[in-house]
Amino acid sequence: MFEVEDTDLAGRIGRLTVGDKELETPAFLPVVHPFRQEVSAAELKGMGFGAVMTNSYITKRKWGEEAVRRGIHDIIGFDGIVMTDSGGYQALIYGEVKVDPVSIAKYQRDIGSDIAVVLDLPTGYPASRERALFTVRETLKAERKTLKAVTERPPLLVGPIQGGAHEDIMARCARAVAKMPFDVYAIGSPVEIMNGYDFDVLASIIRVAKANLPPDKPVHLFGAAHPLTIPMAVAMGCDLFDSASYVLFAKQDRYMTPTGVRRLSELAYLPCVCPVCARSSPEELAALVPRERTRALALHNLYLLKSEVEGAKQALKEGRLWEHVAQKARSHPKLFTGTMRMAEGTDQLMEGTPVSKQKAIMLFDRLDYIRPELVRYRDAVSKRWMPTSRRLVLLVVSHVDERFFAEVPEMLACASAGGFDLCLFREFFGVVPLELYGTYPVSQSLACEVTDAQVLERSVKDAIAILSKKGFREATVISEEGMLPLSSELAAALRAEVRPIRRGHVAALKEFASSLRVH
Ligand SMILES: [Zn+2]
DSSP states (O other): EEEEEEEETTTEEEEEEETTEEEESSSEEEEOOOOOOOSSSHHEEEEEEOOOEEEEOOOOOOOOHHHHHHHHHHHOOSSSEEEEEOOOOHHHHHHOOOOOOOHHHHHHHHHHHHHEEOHHHHOOSSOOHHHHHHHHHHHHHHHHHHHHHHOOOEEEEEEOOOOOOOOHHHHHHHHHHHHHHSSSEEEOOOHHHHHHHOHHHHHHHHHHHHHHTTSOOOEETTTTOOTHHHHHHHTTOEEEEEOOHHHHHHHHHEEEEEEEEEEGGGGSSOOOSSSHHHTHHHHHHHOOOOOHHHHHHHHHHHHHHHHHHHHHHHHHHHHHHHHOOOOOOTHHHHHHHHHHHHOOOOOHHHHHHHHHOSSSSOOOOOOHEEEHHHHHHHHHHHHOOOOOOSSEEEEEEEEOOHHHHHHHHHHHHHHHHHHEEEEEEEETEEEEEETTTTTTTTSSSEEOOOHHHHHHHHHHHHHHHHHHTTTOSSSEEEEGGGGGHHHHHHHHHHHHHHESSOOOOOHHHHHHHHHHOOO
């Protein structure tokens, strides 16, 4: 059972129940080798990981029936939730896997796996269309066969989705798998994509898969625990991630940081206060014998990944997941590109974004221009705001503060007396009808004072587009003197006259209202 408790963007805090065990999501499941564990499964439990992933294919080859008698929890030494993979990834790396989907699914059930994965054939990346079509066909065939033959099911059964970077093939696969009665859906093959930093491809894959999956089911992202991508994947609605990256990177002396992965030899300092880093220096770690060094780095990487997941969850709870993802986007230009790609999926992101939030939204630059709250706001003004008159007054001021806010009622009284509609031009929002001034997110936003040329340009364009279709017969731009160049641009597009503000906004509006009465 999966219950969603909180949402922001397309991300959610959820509760996944497996028998008598529970897991709060989003959750990172460290991959543990069935018998070669640099960090033991029991230690992982102690670090707060409630679930791990292990490989049933390797388990079967090593223990066979013994694992059925003892159970997978005893084999790996973990009493939390155990998810088992079926060997699909081995197929990708080593070619053919000598198991069939039905027997490996039954084996996972028989060893007591809490979450079992149907054997899939990962598409890989890059991959030709032919390869993608072939892997999707094979994966779907395995899924149908497994569902038919395994009537007594493991607690949760996972249906993988393949197709790689071929969006249409991925979409078709997701639609087909979505019709099958799986408990969890899993998005396949992102490992090579992430290793190549092709985060825009990753964002596209998640977006396409999510768009075609039932929203009430948990979604797993295979092999996806790169410190850079966790916030984005959480924001796009991935609930579970597994990865062996913590130990694979450790074996190559690679140290995870919140902004990327570094070689230990590059580090002059350890920018972390986990139990490993708090007690050592890069030199001390480098001096350890390889096995101990791998273990130390693996532990650090685990702490780092855990804090990445917790950080994203905390941001989600606060309604600041967008800010969190946007901040992370600055870690790497390719991640920024990926985040822009994520933001293009506005409809998905909008769905989970509350219509109003406790905390103010923060606005910095062009990435924020397309955040869901603003897209939703501009769309509402464009489609639903109805002017009460045929005369528009557009106010252009350099910045809006508490004093301006306090004067809004008086300004609206002028508008009502003069028989015109009063709007404010505002960066990011485009146009703000002043009667909507107190509504979210107009009054609950913090924008930086430095103008971003691209944001200004788009705000002007959107303001003109919205106002042009409201049926105004006459328009006047009332402008602070410092804003006259911008006001002239707006006025030209709206065929409006420009009146400068000389003694405050209210005085200018009163003057304008009385000039109307004279005529
Ligand atoms: Zn550390």
